[in-house]
Amino acid sequence: MGRGKTLPTWIYNLLFVLRILMVAEAQTVYSIVEESSPGTVVGNLAKDLQLDILELEKRHFQISGPNKKYFDVNIKTGALLVKDRIDREELCARKAKCSLEVEAIVKSPLNLYRFEVQIVDANDNTPSFRIPEIDLNVSESAFTGEKFALPKAFDADAGVYSVKAYKLSHNEHFALDVQNAGDPTVSAEMVLQKPLDREKQPLIKLTLTATDGGKPAKSGTLLINVNVEDVNDNIPVFDKPLYKVRVPENTPLGRAVIFVHARDLDEGINGEIQYSFINQDNDNNVNTFSINAITGEITIKDELDHERTNVVELRVQAKDRGTSTRASHCKVLIEITDINDNPPEISVTSLDSVLREDAPLGTMVGLLTVKDPDADKNGVVQVKIINATPFKIKNTYKNHYSLVVDGALDREKVSEYNLTITAMDEGLPPLSSTSVITVHVSDVNDNAPRFKERVSNIFVKENRPVGDVVYTLTADDPDVDENGKVTFSVISNNNNQGNNNVASVVDVKADTGEIISLQSFNYEELKTFQFMVQATDSGVPPLSSNVTVNILILDENDNNPTILAPYSEHGSVNSETIPYSAEP
Template sequence: MTHKGVTFPSQMYYLLPLCHLWSIASAQIVYSISEESNRGTVVGHLAKDLHLDVQQLEYRGFKISGPNQRYFDVNKKTGILSVRERIDRDELCARSTKCSLELEAIVNLPLNLYRFEVNVLDINDNSPLFRSSKTYLNVSESAFPGERFPLESAYDTDVGANSVNSYKLSPNEHFSLDVQSGGEQSVSAELVLQKALDREKQPVIQLTLTAVDGGKPPRSGTSQIIVNVKDVNDNIPIFKKPLYKARIPENTPIGASVITVQASDADEDLNGEIVYIFINQNSDNNIAAFSINAATGEITVKSELDHEKNNAVEIRVQAQDRGHNPRASHCKVLVEITDVNDNTPEIFITSLVSFVKEDASLGTTVGLITAKDNDEGTNGAVQVKILGSVPFTIINSYNNHYSLVVDGPLDRESASQYNVTITATDEGTPPLSSTSVITVHVSDVNDNAPRFSEPVIHVYVKENSPVGDVIYTISAFDPDSDENAKMTYSLLDKSVSISSSVNVNSDTGDIISLQSFNYEEIKTFQFKVQATDSGVPPLSSNVTVNVFILDENDNSPGILAPYSEHGSVNAENVPYSAEAGYFVAKIRAVDADSGYNALLSYHISEPKGTNLFRIGTSTGELRTKRRMSDNDLKTHPLVVLVSDNGEPSLSATVSIDVVVVESTGEIQTQFRNVPRKEENFSDLNLYLLIAISSVSVIFLLSLISLIAVKCHRTEDSFRRYSAPMITTHPDGSWSYSKSTQQYDVCFSSDTLKSDVVVFPAPYPPADAELISINGNDTFNRTQTLPNKEEPKVPNSDWRYSASLRTGMQSSVHMEESSVMQGAQGVLVQNWPTVSSATGGKSRASTPHTELL
């Protein structure tokens, strides 16, 4: 160890080596140096003690580090450790016996760390001090010899032998000093009364107390002790009254005065000076809210008051003099704490039902409520009510107990729960209030029958659909919940025709077909479906289902007489002199389907590319294209193909052999009514013309009258619907249109028939098209109402009998009868026999129409 440059090897300590990322010296060096050493004082030869090469110190970056580095410096050339700045042991280590400063020495290449300590030695550089230069002792003149009076101990910042180790008292005749040692650094002194005091002879005694430390040379400090000889305390304090009363509100601010108590003492000086204290402060927490001025006796508020916790406080006040042997007296102070409206009402839900039925009667109890206000009087009086409009009300059972009851009709479907806001308001000034929200759940009862979106449902089913197909799914809605909303479906119509046609899945509402429908046999049927919930008692409702069968193209065209015999070849004669457009024959065909599936067209399939004959695409009339020539064959076998307009298209064929004859007498045809040429216009012809005109006028008037009567009778039935119409125009074309109750009579100028087609629509069409057949025998479709891209599914407008379709699409000859059935009536057309002209080119007819 080095002390002021002196090395003491006996003070060097060795520690176990520690190695990790760098090497740490295995021996730790401890130096000692006195505090307050001058700057530059050598502590030790650190490099030498660490066995380091002094020549390499600067190269290896020799330095010191650590929290106490600022007190020391190391010379990198010599390796000597020296004091850098003033070291005050008393500041660093206070009164600790040992004061050691830890440091580290670091070198590089290789990196090594060496730990060492510097002990700072204490020197006697501080004198003992008393905290006060004067100490006053009040000693009663009645004190007995031998009484001891503790004295204030002196304080020395030095330690060990340099600290205080003795006291001395100046010479006097009344007191002596007793010095006691409690340990190495604990020395105290007591003043001992040796002789009784007499205040009348010597009221004040002045003494000097000296504290001496053990340093060399020793240092000392003094304190003056002034002993005041006091008179004997033979009087007690007396209060003006034994009981004081005060009243304060609970919101009295802190620091406010409550009451002042007063007492008096006949003694003088300290014996007559009174100190006021609470004597029950430690045992009674209620008085902790108050404090008393020890000198004046004024009681003030110390903390917040709460009337609800304590509405009155009893305080015991002691008045004590300051005599050597103090004497005291007591009084009571009763403080009443009055109430203010500082508590908001509290709402407690003591009981609440989980659910209330929606059919609960008025007055049904839903919950029990308690309202409480900790204030008193009107401040604690509570009024409870409900905010907002809800079907509930509050009834006061007794005191602050209330019942929440039903006060109006409940409907779970409208409101499945209610958030009832309850407010409680006291009667204080200003009034305070609080709110609480109660959620009341409404449970369901079966008070709603299932509902269908529409009273009548229209279902469209294609004919020939597979058995077991779901043609529609019935869906009803029940606003009830759970079992009350669980529905089953059933057929109400138990007839054999319905039960064998459809079935209803009771759970899903699927309507399942039990048979494959044929449009030609049944076009529509009706039944009712009932939806029943699972409530108690169950409720139900019905819906009417109209099933419309949609036509499919499942029937081929049928050839009518005289060409209907299957496999036969028909012969027709044509005169060699026939002009272009000569009428050869008329092919008639019908299709049991409807709509486009029954719209027929005629074509010559064999021979292909014939330049002698043509056939009307829509009329089926076979005519010549040109005059005959010598190069033409005498017999022309033709195959006529009749196709419908369905998808896929179905067809039928008829074979006709056209034989060219030299004279018209050889022509065998079923149309022989050719008008006879008249050379002169005779009177008979005039009479005939007048008769025909009269009959035509009468017929037209009758027809108009019948139509007007029929329209008047069926006004209600056709009020919402427009009547579709198919008309044959004079130029040979057909048209389909929608017009409100139209009837039209059309005559063809170049055909063997005139058609009248008049019928109303049985149902409002979902789609509509205008179909025209022009003179070139081609079809033109013009949409007049919303329609699909292709008329694959026919509309209800086409649901007519086969005879109607014959008149519409096949231009049936006037000698046939066509019966058309509509929704409101039947129109029967009777066609008269046609009279033939000589050339077979001009034909006239008078139609006769009856509306049944």
């Protein structure tokens, strides 16, 4: 190009552009703390760019480019000023370095200056967690040393003002393990140090605090709810190991007897209890009752009987419904109390049903056993004979009694006794039973045959045929059998009949007592005679009695009249001959 020649316009424009695009090798760098107030001086830009302050206004010195909203220049002083709020986190997020490329332009001649403004982080953000609280479900069977990750805290600040530490509120179960080796951010884990017990503490509330590196430091918190998850580590426990109850034996079926109750500190199905009977011995008494598996109510299933069983021992099991079930048991003693529902029972264990009538007082007739299965007064029994008899009941031992003779016996008066024995207990109302015992009185030869009269006068007409039954003697003997079997015999006679023996005149039949004539009686020859008859029984020894028999001969008109001569001293009969012609 020659001197004095004007350059073409395009070349001039090109050179202008190239000049504008040139960047000084030594770029000016400023720094400003974020959030500085508008008007804050960043630096003296005119001085640093070696611009004449007096020409700044004339040359239209100003900030340009995309970041001109944040900065401005004072054209009187050349100072670079903060124009608007600068938020480092908004501009650079969490980058370690945050700087803004800023341009300044002047005209006449046109020139472009680039400089860098580094945004220095201020601790203007508090560490925070994305959620205010978390729930951690930790099994109470977790082993010590087990770790549980925790959320990280977020701090928009970077570098020293970012999250630098975590702290866990004081507790006895968890410690905090903070990891930051090689990590851009700090994280924390909870470490179980002491075993958990849901039954003691089902919920543990902890606070995790995150702090940054500012001075003073800022912090944020996270609420941690540690829900201790249940495992079936508790056995159901009954309120008491032994339950006792008294139940009358007439309690209706279905009536509740007692409730048993067990507690299980576990939750859910681990704490849901089911009740049942333990009957390993196949005890039938257990079947008398039933138990509600849910409520533990024990009710009567079958009739109670104090006399059969007065105490029933039940073993009740409480079992939870956990995966690995756990159980415990208790004992229930049910005392079945007595009511007076059984009358006394009389049984004859030994009896002499035939008793001699000469049995002495105190002779044992029989043995009785009286049982009343009821208890206490309901089983106390009084035994007696209700009708008047020569017998009595004697208590020998406990419920054993003897029936003994208590008076004189006489078979001839009473040959058979029907003894009504009653046994009555002392219950309210009393119950009783009766038993009839028949005692036969056997005969002894204690009665001699008896004639109705001691003297028997028998009138017999003369001239009765020989062999005729003159009279029948009777003797009464109340004894029986051989003792009452009577035989008759003549034991003496008199001689009223001259030299004739009674035995030749009459005969007494031994078995019937019939007096039979052995000759025809003649009143004119024998008017009366007497003899004695003895009646003897067949007992051993035999007994007898006598009767005097007077035979009185009654005259009949069996002789013609005879005229006797005058009396002769010598008693001879004289005869006279009377002529046929004699006067009447």
